[in-house]
Amino acid sequence: MNENLTADERYRRLRACTLYLLDMDGTLYLGDEVFDGAVDFIRTLEATGRSYIYLTNNSSRAGEDYITRLRRLGFPCERENVFTSGMATGLWMREHAAGKPVFVVGTRAFQRELASYGVNLLTASLDDKSLPDRVDTVCVGFDTELVYRDLQLAVHYLRKGARFIAANPDWVCPMPGGEVLPDCGSICALLTASTGVKPVYIGKPDRNMVDLISEERKIPNGKICCVGDRLYTDIAVAQNAGAVSVCVLSGESDQAMIDAAERKPDYVLRDVKELAGILRP
Ligand SMILES: [Mg+2]
Numbered sequence: 001m002n003e004n005l006t007a008d009e010r011y012r013r014l015r016a017c018t019l020y021l022l023d024m025d026g027t028l029y030l031g032d033e034v035f036d037g038a039v040d041f042i043r044t045l046e047a048t049g050r051s052y053i054y055l056t057n058n059s060s061r062a063g064e065d066y067i068t069r070l071r072r073l074g075f076p077c078e079r080e081n082v083f084t085s086g087m088a089t090g091l092w093m094r095e096h097a098a099g100k101p102v103f104v105v106g107t108r109a110f111q112r113e114l115a116s117y118g119v120n121l122l123t124a125s126l127d128d129k130s131l132p133d134r135v136d137t138v139c140v141g142f143d144t145e146l147v148y149r150d151l152q153l154a155v156h157y158l159r160k161g162a163r164f165i166a167a168n169p170d171w172v173c174p175m176p177g178g179e180v181l182p183d184c185g186s187i188c189a190l191l192t193a194s195t196g197v198k199p200v201y202i203g204k205p206d207r208n209m210v211d212l213i214s215e216e217r218k219i220p221n222g223k224i225c226c227v228g229d230r231l232y233t234d235i236a237v238a239q240n241a242g243a244v245s246v247c248v249l250s251g252e253s254d255q256a257m258i259d260a261a262e263r264k265p266d267y268v269l270r271d272v273k274e275l276a277g278i279l280r281p
Contacts, residue, residue, distance in 0.1 A: 011278050013244050014267055019219045020045055020052040021083075021210065021243075023228030024066075026251020028054075028272065029073060031176050035250055037273030039074050044276040052081060053213060055226075057203040057233060059086040059141035059167035059184060062109040083213060085168040085203030086110050086141060090117030091212050092165070092202050097137050103157050105150045105187070106141030110167070114139070124149040134160045140191070140199065141167040142184040151190065158195040164188075168203030170233070205236035210243055227272065229253055235265045248272060 022028060028038045045052045054070060054077065063082045070077040086109075093102060094117045104111055104121045114121055119139075122131060124147065135157050143150065158164055166188045172180035188199045202208050214221050224243040228234020229251025238245035247253055247265035250272070258268055269275050 007278075011267075014225060014246065015279060017223050017225035017244055018050055019213070019217060019224045020050060021055045021213065021224060021226045022052055023226075023230070023234045023251075024054055024056060024070075025174070026229035027227060027234075027248055028075070030251070032073070034073050034075075035271060035273070037271065037276060039076075041272040041276040042075055044279055046076070048279055048281065050279070051217070053083050054081055055083050055204070055209065057085045057168040057170055058173065059084060059089065059110055059203070060107045060144050060173075061086075062113045063087055065109060083209065084113070085209065086113040087117075088209045088212055089139065089141070089165065089167045089202045090114050090119060092208065093117060093119045093137070093139065097163075100136035101132060102137045102139050103135045103153060103162065104139050104141075105146065105154050106139070106143045106167070107145050110141040110143070124153050135162050137163045137165055138191075139165045139167075140184060140188055142170070142173065143187060144181065146187065151194075154191055155194045158191060158197045164191070164197045164199040166199035166201050169201040169205075170203075204233040205240055207237060207241035210237055210241035214241075227275065231257060231261050231265070236263075238266075239263055246275060248275070 029035055063084055066082045067077050090113055099120055102119050102121050104114060104123050111121060138154050138157050166184055169185045170183040171185040173183045174180055192198050210221060221242045225246060226234055226238035226243050227246045229248050231253055235245045235247050245265045246267045246269055248269055248271050
């Protein structure tokens with residue numbers, strides 16, 4: 001970035017954004033520890049007439065679960081402020097698989113989310129006689145309730161020519177103490193190994209989620225700012241969608257990773273507290 005620019009010039013694109021898409025873990029909090037100034041940052045967005053959506057690739061929980069969690073941590077949050085890869089997948093299905101049978105591998109929360117978008121879903125809980133021989137689509141999420149029958153049926157349907165759609169490409173989900181859980185991308189890798197069929201992913205870094213929000217809110221992508229700590233999801237989704245990107249150094253990325261990155265974020269800030277200072281008049 002040109003160091004000779006005044007702060008006014010440097011932050012013009014950032015300040016012009018009217019909708020902020022916010023990553024949560026590593027950006028607003030880590031586990032149950034809320035970062036200093038994070039709630040105040042949300043209040044600053046509200047006070048300056050900007051809107052915001054908490055955006056997550058995690059498809060194991062429903063939007064409702066995030067509302068409960070964010071409120072418990074002290075963040076303002078209404079239904080309209082949350083968008084998950086599961087919700088994006090529901091919207092995608094409503095448009096591309098309306099009325100068609102969809103075999104779903106995902107948590108009960110994910111299934112409920114898809115059902116709320118009118119998806120005609122079938123699951124491994126049905127007995128063999130109630131299941132058709134073919135379906136239109138196999139749809140996979142981050143399934144923390146996975147059983148072998150899910151995999152067996154998904155393989156059957158993919159080999160019979162079903163389309164393969166998945167909520168989010170993450171290989172693992174980070175857990176406290178440096179542990180990880182196998183995430184949606186790893187479950188899909190197993191299915192690909194068994195069938196040769198590769199999924200189309202809906203979540204970050206695919207531009208789908210930003211495009212869906214842009215369409216719904218009638219805000220062009222160039223006026224949307226993605227804030228997050230992961231270069232290959234939070235920042236990449238902004239770059240793929242032509243939105244503005246802010247990488248905060250409060251989570252996964254450090255300056256060395258940004259220096260090494262081929263595509264740089266538009267802005268690199270210490271944390272959302274610094275971002276709030278920039279957005280305040
Ligand atoms: Mg994060």
